[in-house]
Amino acid sequence: EDQVTQSPEALRLQEGESSSLNCSYTVSGLRGLFWYRQDPGKGPEFLFTLYSAGEEKEKERLKATLTKKESFLHITAPKPEDSATYLCAVQANTGRRALTFGSGTRLQVQP
Amino acid sequence: DAGVIQSPRHEVTEMGQEVTLRCKPISGHNSLFWYRQTMMRGLELLIYFNNNVPIDDSGMPEDRFSAKMPNASFSTLKIQPSEPRDSAVYFCASSSSGGVEQFFGPGTRLTVL
Numbered sequence: 304e305d306q307v308t309q310s311p312e313a314l315r316l317q318e319g320e321s322s323s324l325n326c327s328y329t330v331s332g333l334r335g336l337f338w339y340r341q342d343p344g345k346g347p348e349f350l351f352t353l354y355s356a357g358e359e360k361e362k363e364r365l366k367a368t369l370t371k372k373e374s375f376l377h378i379t380a381p382k383p384e385d386s387a388t389y390l391c392a393v394q395a396n397t398g399r400r401a402l403t404f405g406s407g408t409r410l411q412v413q414p
Numbered sequence: 415d416a417g418v419i420q421s422p423r424h425e426v427t428e429m430g431q432e433v434t435l436r437c438k439p440i441s442g443h444n445s446l447f448w449y450r451q452t453m454m455r456g457l458e459l460l461i462y463f464n465n466n467v468p469i470d471d472s473g474m475p476e477d478r479f480s481a482k483m484p485n486a487s488f489s490t491l492k493i494q495p496s497e498p499r500d501s502a503v504y505f506c507a508s509s510s511s512g513g514v515e516q517f518f519g520p521g522t523r524l525t526v527l
Contacts, residue, residue: 335514337514337515337516345520345521346418346505346518346519346520346521347457347505347518349515349516349517349518352514352515394514399470400445400447400469400509400514401447401459401462401470401473402457402459404456404458405456406456407456
């Protein structure tokens with residue numbers, strides 16, 4: 304059974320204080336690992352897809368990396384508007400297109 | 415471009431009533447997914463369609479839940495009869511042919527009293 308574990312559950316940062324969120328996964332053959340951002344009362348917003356170990360993707364202050372067992376979402380010099388819940392999900396290469404989500408990391412960036 | 419559209423955004427109903435949630439996927443996307451989000455279980459897939467055909471309904475909790483996709487631009491998720499434990503946020507997502515990324519709608523917050 305595919306599993307995704309995210310840590311920490313919650314993270315409070317000062318504006319400009321860089322940090323990383325962790326996503327550990329087990330999957331029967333990885334087709335893709337996904338990062339989403341979710342604001343309160345809204346649907347998950349797609350950020351990145353990573354396909355293979357060693358791959359990196361960047362978008363503004365965010366950089367996602369992937370190894371064979373985990374992914375990291377690095378946040379550089381965060382701003383208050385980066386406050387949100389960040390969700391990690393995996394899709395197996397079994398042909399089943401369901402995403403298995405982690406429980407998320409709630410990030411709060413204080414000014 | 416319009417994203418995934420869901421209606422209603424909020425639904426409050428009483429136990430035993432029928433509830434119908436609606437979704438319009440992104441134009442041109444041929445895969446549609448229904449997810450449910452709760453505090454206890456997070457985001458879980460209920461069912462997904464490819465080219466309007468249900469492919470995997472293993473996440474549908476029980477016979478009270480049913481989903482249809484009569485055409486490429488519309489899907490419904492029906493709960494009959496509803497129970498308090500069905501209270502959750504229901505999301506619809508769509509994906510293009512060959513694409514892996516799923517794009518989510520704003521969700522329907524369902525409260526069953």
